[in-house]
Amino acid sequence: MTKLETFLDALERSQTPDDIQSSVEALRDSYGISNAVYHAVNLDGSPYAALTYSQDWLDHYQEQKYVRVDPVVRGAFQHFHPQDWKRLDWSNRGSREFLGEAIGAGIGNQGLSIPIRGPNGQFALFTVNDDASDAEWGQFIKECQRDMMLISHFIHKQVVGIVCPEGERDLPKLSPREIDTLKYLSLGLSRGQISDKLKISEHTLRVYIDSARHKLGALNTIHAVATAFSRGLISY
Amino acid sequence: MIKYIYADAMDAFPKLKETMFKDRAWQFKERLGWDVNVDETGYESDEYDEINPLYVIFELPDGSHGGSMRILPTTGQTMVNDHFLDLTDGVQISSPLIWECTRFCLSPNAGKLAGKAASALMLAGCELGVRFGLENSVGVFDARMVHIYRRIGWAPEILGTSGKGKDAVSVGLWEINEESKQQICAKSGIAPEEAEAWFDASFPVDDSFDAMVA
Structure with missing residues (x-):
């Protein structure tokens, strides 16, 4: 690390x-x-x-x-x-x-x-x-x-x-796009597969993931997915 | 010559201030026909000018405005997040390593320096990002800029566009790194050292600090 x-x-x-x-x-x-x-x-x-x-x-x-x-x-x-x-x-x-x-x-x-x-x-x-x-x-x-x-x-x-x-907290508002992204990540899709599905480049996808991560105060992608789940922002 | 000036310091540069806000009125209201506010003094400004943005300004030899853009951190209020969410799939772009760049403007008085002003501004934006450790810049721009950015050697990745033809407005994302800087320098013929000197002149090392800690 x-x-x-x-x-x-x-x-x-x-x-x-x-x-x-x-x-x-x-x-x-x-x-x-x-x-x-x-x-x-x-x-x-x-x-x-x-x-x-x-x-x-x-x-x-x-x-x-x-x-x-x-x-x-x-x-x-x-x-x-x-x-x-x-x-x-x-x-x-x-x-x-x-x-x-x-x-x-x-x-x-x-x-x-x-x-x-x-x-x-x-x-x-x-x-x-x-x-x-x-x-x-x-x-x-x-x-x-x-x-x-x-x-x-x-x-x-x-x-x-x-x-x-x-x-008092800055409770994050995630867009449907960010929620989809986190959901696909939680399902184990690769970034390549997700960017294909969402019809955006991998670079744009990275910015969306980072953005969601920063809003959730999550330190990595796994933590972002877990946080989104625990706050009920994503579900199956 | 590029200057980086926070809004709260603009009063120290009365000529630059007046000509910048008037040139913005000309460009955004008259030329592009955007729905922007121009006050009785002929200045174009909006709510983002009120929250102490950093302006990057190309100064003409006579001390007037030749071109400019406006920088804000995306962890605070930004134009892209407030008004252009439809162009980013609804995603609010907010990161300590991304700053927003808007109101890219070239003066009608720049004359044959207009090309130089455009390149110098983009180079200055890149230099700012490199020196402050940023990863990206996000911005809103009109259709004619796409081709200017390409010619300057630093094209954004377009996240979304609304409208057609010359009325199109896009949100784009630039990558900030040493290669982008070298590329703009190579295309514009401006030496990287010149860009470094712009930054150092606007964010100068205070000699009394150096003397104290020596």
């Missing part, structure tokens, strides 16, 4: 906030980075976090109200692209002082923060950071940014599933 699959596999089995915390720690270790942080501003009325920062740094951040000068927070609130820390605006003196404190506290000198938006105005942020040279970090972005984008999306789905009451 790839690092991504191993992580997603463990995440899928997470049932409690402690399990999510363990997944985030395992993610930090398997990708060999200093920290990984998932933080939602408001889930069912409260903030939620699973992270590897020290308690001292968190307390200090709170005390100093760094949220007001932290360019990561501002950048991710306004914009949807992954935020490479060094491409944010650090020109403000307060931001630079904050950065100095952060580095002093052992937060890495490189970071990537991915904004996540859910329905009902949910906003969350997933961050990874590390001590690395520009070249090493560039390599990490190239190889792992896509994994991080998927991971951010899936952690959020999993956390919402644990924390939020059913009404």
